[in-house]
Amino acid sequence: MTSEILVEKTKLDKPPLTIHFLGDRVLRQSAKRVARVDDEVRQLVREMLASMYTADGIGLAAPQVGVTKQAIVVDCEPDNAATPPFVLINPKIKKYSRDECVYEEGCLSIPNVYLDVKRPSAIEVSFKDEHGRPQNLKASGLLARCIQHEMDHLHGVLFVDRVENTLALTEQLSKHGFSLQAVKRVA
Template structure:
């Protein structure tokens, strides 16, 4: 049962930024204003993520070059984690490195084996400026690392190497959304 407002319920679904747009490969700006515009951005991020059936979404994925991301993601024990982080810093990524399938709403319909640590800790702030620390394991740790990459101007395809990278780039070139 949910308590409190449903994230994204007041948000507006915005168009997704797709691979090839420069905003995805440019480090995002720090958020300085924790006012109503930031709260609206977080709501829009949740609404867009849910509409696209994702588990995480960074602001640059809707064309806003700000260090903000949202998530609604299970860990490997099916525990659901819902929240957002403003000005996130990945302060720990450790444990076992696992190569697992990873996708991205900015590369719709594609995925590739990507190496990530199975534990991650992200620190930052809420939209109201309160400090927050998020600790994730398993799939949720993958999500946290993925979203921190986004605000740093990196997409998962940048981490894929060798034949997996070549195959993924061939799939990107053929993707209907690239036209």
């Protein structure tokens, strides 16, 4: 179920891809489905993983690196070399749990901003792996949260759009030089 794409879980001097930040238009675009999983897509995924590890992240979506394709990578154990990452191409959530939980989230596109977000605590997701094979995954806890967070990016949604505490949101964004006008609230 996990990826067979091997990328060293190390920080590079210069990541292969540039991560875009809150306020950049590319983060608000909807990603397009990947028509065919080929070597180009596999190379993109390798570069996304290398960039994610370099930035100390646990998830990254293609739109965050300026590529409007439905591809995300997730690794909730970046310090464990034995645990391979997840590669989800054209992911689609089939089921959400009724249980929701609030947990602090951050984002490589909004550095140093950490705020509470309420999300379903478990999901079932279908996707294609790096070989184009259809897969299904039941996820809970941090993995479910991370997949939902990254999938939001595929629809132009950022975690700050889901933050309910407006005071904390305003305070955190201004403290780190981001504009509240860049937030687009979702219900």
